[in-house]
Amino acid sequence: MSSYLTRRILYAFPILIGVNFITFVLFFVVNSPDDMARVHLGNRYVTEDSISNWKSERGYDKPLFIALNSTGKKVFTETIFFDKTVRLFTFDFGQSDSGRDISYDISERMWPSLFISLPVLCLGLLFTLSLALLIAFFRGTYIDSSAVILCVSMMSISGLFYIIGGQYLLSKLLQIVPISGFDDGIASIKFLILPILIGVIGGLGHGTRWYRTIFLEEIHRDYVRTARAKGLSEKGVLYQHVLRNALIPIVTGVVALLPSLFLGSLITEAFFGIPGLGSYTIDAIQSQDFAIVRAMVFLGSVLYILGLILTDVAYTLVDPRIRL
Amino acid sequence: MELVILKTDALFFILIASLLAYIFYASKKEHLARPWRSVLKKPMAASALTILAFYLTVAILDSIHFHPEIEGTSSDTPVYSSQVVSLLDEVLKPINKNTETTYSAPFAIYSYSKESQESDTGQIIRDYPRLIHAGSHLSGISEVRSDLIMRSLSALGYWIFAMAILCLILISLRVVKLKLMVADWLNLSTFFRPSPAQAAVITFAAVCLSISLVATVGPYYHILGTDKVGNDVLFQGIKGIRTGLLIGTLTTLIMLPFAVVLGVAAGYFRGWVDDAIQYLYTTLSSIPGVLLIAAAALMLEVFMTNNAGDFESVTARADLRFLCLCLILGVTAWTGLCRYLRAETLKLKESNYIEASRAFGVLSWSTISQHVLPNLMHIVMISIVLDFSGLVLAEAALTYIDIGVDPSMESWGNMINGARLELAREPVVWWSLFTAFLFMFVLVLAANVFGDSVRDAFDPRIRELD
Numbered sequence: 001m002s003s004y005l006t007r008r009i010l011y012a013f014p015i016l017i018g019v020n021f022i023t024f025v026l027f028f029v030v031n032s033p034d035d036m037a038r039v040h041l042g043n044r045y046v047t048e049d050s051i052s053n054w055k056s057e058r059g060y061d062k063p064l065f066i067a068l069n070s071t072g073k074k075v076f077t078e079t080i081f082f083d084k085t086v087r088l089f090t091f092d093f094g095q096s097d098s099g100r101d102i103s104y105d106i107s108e109r110m111w112p113s114l115f116i117s118l119p120v121l122c123l124g125l126l127f128t129l130s131l132a133l134l135i136a137f138f139r140g141t142y143i144d145s146s147a148v149i150l151c152v153s154m155m156s157i158s159g160l161f162y163i164i165g166g167q168y169l170l171s172k173l174l175q176i177v178p179i180s181g182f183d184d185g186i187a188s189i190k191f192l193i194l195p196i197l198i199g200v201i202g203g204l205g206h207g208t209r210w211y212r213t214i215f216l217e218e219i220h221r222d223y224v225r226t227a228r229a230k231g232l233s234e235k236g237v238l239y240q241h242v243l244r245n246a247l248i249p250i251v252t253g254v255v256a257l258l259p260s261l262f263l264g265s266l267i268t269e270a271f272f273g274i275p276g277l278g279s280y281t282i283d284a285i286q287s288q289d290f291a292i293v294r295a296m297v298f299l300g301s302v303l304y305i306l307g308l309i310l311t312d313v314a315y316t317l318v319d320p321r322i323r324l
Numbered sequence: 325m326e327l328v329i330l331k332t333d334a335l336f337f338i339l340i341a342s343l344l345a346y347i348f349y350a351s352k353k354e355h356l357a358r359p360w361r362s363v364l365k366k367p368m369a370a371s372a373l374t375i376l377a378f379y380l381t382v383a384i385l386d387s388i389h390f391h392p393e394i395e396g397t398s399s400d401t402p403v404y405s406s407q408v409v410s411l412l413d414e415v416l417k418p419i420n421k422n423t424e425t426t427y428s429a430p431f432a433i434y435s436y437s438k439e440s441q442e443s444d445t446g447q448i449i450r451d452y453p454r455l456i457h458a459g460s461h462l463s464g465i466s467e468v469r470s471d472l473i474m475r476s477l478s479a480l481g482y483w484i485f486a487m488a489i490l491c492l493i494l495i496s497l498r499v500v501k502l503k504l505m506v507a508d509w510l511n512l513s514t515f516f517r518p519s520p521a522q523a524a525v526i527t528f529a530a531v532c533l534s535i536s537l538v539a540t541v542g543p544y545y546h547i548l549g550t551d552k553v554g555n556d557v558l559f560q561g562i563k564g565i566r567t568g569l570l571i572g573t574l575t576t577l578i579m580l581p582f583a584v585v586l587g588v589a590a591g592y593f594r595g596w597v598d599d600a601i602q603y604l605y606t607t608l609s610s611i612p613g614v615l616l617i618a619a620a621a622l623m624l625e626v627f628m629t630n631n632a633g634d635f636e637s638v639t640a641r642a643d644l645r646f647l648c649l650c651l652i653l654g655v656t657a658w659t660g661l662c663r664y665l666r667a668e669t670l671k672l673k674e675s676n677y678i679e680a681s682r683a684f685g686v687l688s689w690s691t692i693s694q695h696v697l698p699n700l701m702h703i704v705m706i707s708i709v710l711d712f713s714g715l716v717l718a719e720a721a722l723t724y725i726d727i728g729v730d731p732s733m734e735s736w737g738n739m740i741n742g743a744r745l746e747l748a749r750e751p752v753v754w755w756s757l758f759t760a761f762l763f764m765f766v767l768v769l770a771a772n773v774f775g776d777s778v779r780d781a782f783d784p785r786i787r788e789l790d
Contacts, residue, residue, distance in 0.1 A: 018607035026619040035626075152776070156768040158717050160724060160740055161761055168747050266614050267721050282725060285618045293619065300612040 001316070005309065012305045013089075019301045020085050020294070024064070027290055033060035033080075036097065039288050058097060058291070059083055084294065093295040098287070102295050105280065112182060113264025113276030115192055120199035121261065125254065127200060128207030135208065136215040137238060148212070154205025162202040163271045170194055180273035195272045199265075214249055218242045248319050255314040259303035263296075326391040326404045330643045332570055332650075333387045339577050340384065359702075359781040367523035369777035372770040374527040379565050379767055386412040386566040389639075408639040412566075416559055418543035424455050424554035427746075430755050431545050433459035433468060458545045472541065479540040483533050549755035552742065561759040563734035568767055571650060571719045571729075572712040579654035583661040584704065588692060590662075591669025601666070609659040614722075620652040621727035642730035649722070649729060653715060661707045665700055672696055702782040709775035713768045720764065736760040 037054040038046055055061040062080050087094060093102035135147045171179040177194045218224065219242055227237050264278035273279075277296070284292035315322045350356035364370050388411040391404040413420055427436035434452040443449050454460070462471055494500050508522070518526065538558070541547060548558040590601035608616075624645060628635075635641040672678060672695075681691045722728035723737025731738060743756035 014603065015607050015610060018603065019611050022607065022611065022616075023619065026616075026623055029623060152772050153765075153769060156713065156765055156772055157761075158720050158740075158764055158768075160720055160744075161757075164740070164744050164747065164757065168752075172747065260612075263612065266725060270725055281615065282618070285615075285622055286726070288622065293615070297611055297615050297619075300615060301610040304610040304612070 004312075008309050008312075012302075015305065016089070016298065016301055017085060019297060020088065021081070023294055023297045024081055024084075027293070028064055036060070036288060036290060058095075088294070088298045094291060096284075096291045097289045102292060105292075106277065106295070106299070109275055109277050109280050110262050112188075112274050113269065113278060114262060115188065116195050116199065116268065116274065116276070117261040117264055119192075119196045120203070121254070121257065123196065124200045124203045124207060128204060128211055129250070131204070131208045132211035132215055133238060133243065135212050136219060136242070137234065139216060139219070148209060151205040151209040151212075155209070157205075159202050159267060162198050163268070166194055166198040166201075167271075170197075180271065182272075182274050191272070191274070195268050195274065199268060211246070211250065214246045215242055218246045221245075248315075251318050252311050252314045256307040256311045258310065259306045260300070262303060263300055326393075328389045328391060328408050330387075330389055330408075330640065331647050332574060332643055333389060335574055335577060335647075336383070336387050336570055339573055356701075363774075363777045363781045364520055366777050367518050367520045368773050370520035370524040371527040372773040372777075374524045374531070375766060375770040376774060378531050379569055379770075382412065382562060383566045383569040385415060386410045386563065387570075406637060408637055410566075412563070416562065419538070419556050419559045421457075423556070424457065424546070424550045426550070426554055427552060427753055428455055428458065428546055428550045428554075429751075430547060430549045431458075431468065431472065432549065433462060433465060433545075436753070455546070461544065472545075475541050475544065476537065479536045480533075482540065483529075483536040486532065486536070487529060548759045549753075551739075551756055552746075557739075557756050557759045560734050560739055560756075561736070561763045564736040564739065564760065564763055565767070567646070567729060567733060567735040568716045568719060568764065570646070571653070572715040572771070574647070574650040575653045575657060575715050576708050576711060578651055579658035579661070580704070580708075582654075583658040583665060584697075584700070587662040587665025588669050588696060588700070591666040592673060592688065592692060592696065598666075601662075605659040605662050608655065613656040614727075616656055617649075617652050617722060618725075618727045620648065624648050638732050642733040645730045646733060649719075653718065657711060657715075661704070664703055664707070668700055668703055669696055672699055705782050706775075706779045709771070709778045713771040713775065716764065716768055716771070720760075736764045 033055050034051055037051040037060070041050060041054060052061065060080055062083065065079055065081050091103075093106070096102050096105070131147075135144055138144050138147075167179050170176050171194065177190050179194075180191075182188055182191050223245075224237060224241055227241050232240070262277065263281075264274075264276040266278040266282055268274070269276045269278035270282055280292070281296045283289075284296065350360060364373070389408050390410075392407065392409055394403045394405050424435065425439075428434070429436060433455055435455055437452070438450045439453050440448055440450050441453055459468060459471070462468060491505075495502050508519075538547065542558065546556050546558070548556075548561065551557055551560065586601045586604070590598045628641065628645070635644070678691060678695055681695055686694075719728055719735060720737035720740055723735060724741050728737050729735045739756050739760040743753065743760070746753035746756070
């Protein structure tokens with residue numbers, strides 16, 4: 001187990017370097033550090049001096065990938081790429097190009113994202129699992145087939161319409177909760193209800209159908225037939241055997257999602273004006289703040305890889321047959 | 325007229341040609357034709373396929389672009405407008421040309437907002453002005469209802485006439501037999517359980533009825549209202565079909581070669597090839613997809629501003645942006661399929677027939693094309709149809725955060741984007757959202773239903789369960 005984990009963590013390094021390389025290429029293939037300086041300083045009255053000042057303050061005055069005028073190891077180390085990548089690996093995100101501390105911003109904005117994505121995940125799981133189990137109980141009847149049609153129809157509606165419809169119905173017509181915005185502490189609840197509700201409803205169709213398939217796959221197994229042959233009631237079969245065994249793929253699937261919960265959802269946060277990490281990233285992209293984009297891409301990849309490792313660990317925990 | 329072939333048009337026609345080639349090829353091979361027949365054994369799938377075929381026809385009409393000829397010029401050689409229009413624009417001209425000044429509700433004959441206008445007596449009054457193109461043949465609002473009913477009835481008449489002609493043609497060509505047909509349709513016990521052919525016919529008839537309604541009512545009213553600058557919303561919805569369909573299909577066309585070549589190579593050759601390819605797709609899939617798309621969109625934006633002179637028209641510019649969106653969506657989408665194909669190839673390589681082929685000294689290339697690829701086709705097929713609906717939905721979401729298609733391009737995402745703030749108006753402007761919702765929902769639902777059926781027919785695991 002420990003050797004497996006070490007290997008996986010060591011394997012993450014080249015991947016993260018690759019991720020950073022792609023970010024660099026995407027950003028600098030059309031942009032030069034000079035262009036970035038001009039965007040941030042404002043296009044008017046920019047002198048060569050102020051551009052080079054801006055670049056040296058933020059460490060953009062070195063060559064991008066290869067320093068041709070240096071010798072030895074310095075050909076690779078005296079570059080923007082090396083400098084910024086090493087800093088990212090120590091989780092020193094530094095300052096954004098507009099001068100704010102990125103680590104502080106991330107730690108502040110992480111919470112609103114988490115306040116939405118965590119309840120959405122938990123409530124969503126609760127509802128979809130119970131609905132799927134109910135449908136599995138009625139499998140092969142009209143209830144089953146019409147529920148599947150309903151699920152497919154719900155899946156076919158764009159998430160945008162759930163958001164727009166929810167905002168219109170609850171906020172404008174019924175005026176129960178505010179349309180968008182955010183507040184600190186306990187007052188934020190009234191802003192959170194709508195995004196959470198819409199998140200749960202939006203995922204209902206896909207989730208229910210997916211778990212139904214998993215349940216039905218388990219129901220056709222031999223051990224279920226044995227349990228029935230022993231005279232167990234349908235309820236007993238479903239709760240004691242099917243649900244427990246179906247939990248293996250479900251739990252491992254959910255574990256893979258856990259780390260990325262921090263990043264929040266871009267669309268939801270943009271629609272509801274929630275100051276989370278999703279809207280942070282969108283803002284950074286629109287204002288061409290490379291430091292933030294780089295930090296967020298890096299963080300996203302780290303969390304993704306963490307999710308993969310956690311999935312493997314979760315497999316060994318829930319399914320004793322699997323050893324790493 | 326002077327034909328213009330945009331980049332996406334060319335790719336779309338290549339795609340259709342390969343689709344036709346595949347259909348021709350599959351109809352000759354029993355092992356391919358059999359699962360397809362079982363796809364169409366489900367009434368829902370048959371009806372979904374009819375709807376998809378209708379969308380496809382519209383998209384094809386909308387992909388034939390040309391510069392229209394300007395009439396009434398004195399020179400002998402024809403003069404072409406710099407504007408790019410499609411065949412669909414010409415077909416829908418009666419709806420397309422009817423622009424108003426601002427919003428108007430569906431079937432309204434008065435504008436949405438009041439304007440200052442001169443009355444007969446010369447006074448300036450503020451009132452709702454009459455629309456220029458909707459109901460201009462009527463004297464007042466009281467006549468709207470009876471006029472609509474009359475026109476709908478005539479649409480129904482045309483429809484019945486067309487259906488009867490179609491039946492006669494089919495019977496005279498001996499495709500169907502009259503006696504059997506009547507017996508089938510009058511059999512009440514199967515009334516709620518139509519056969520696949522009946523489901524397809526019912527769907528086709530319904531589509532024809534809506535076309536007939538649009539054709540008779542559309543030129544005289546705005547069936548789904550007009551948008552902020554007075555354009556017909558129904559027309560925009562129909563134009564969005566091409567964008568939606570192309571984003572779902574072109575993305576697949578672009579990513580498929582990468583996924584197949586790399587996935588098979590990694591699974592078949594193992595060693596450093598496998599390591600390199602695994603590294604590549606793990607790296608790409610660990611970057612959050614939206615960020616990759618956003619970064620690419622930003623890059624393209626800068627590129628277009630720097631090379632603004634290279635584009636001869638707004639359409640060409642929007643087209644390139646659209647193609648790049650497909651490209652980058654393809655880059656984010658191929659990793660999943662590549663991983664599946666690699667795993668499946670690993671499994672196949674252990675099988676006896678591959679081993680035998682290698683023992684006989686057959687070249688790797690021939691082994692792959694003869695034995696590996698045909699056994700992977702079901703995975704490719706399933707992934708194409710299942711990815712399609714997700715991509716159509718992704719377009720709308722991405723366009724909303726400004727990293728999707730060009731604002732000048734007609735797409736459902738742009739319609740939603742432009743209309744979502746208008747729900748705050750009083751009375752509510754709901755028709756743009758409704759239209760985008762309707763067209764998108766029908767396409768995605770049909771794609772989902774059809775995709776499920778394809779998966780059920782091609783997935784060997786499910787086939788064993790039956």
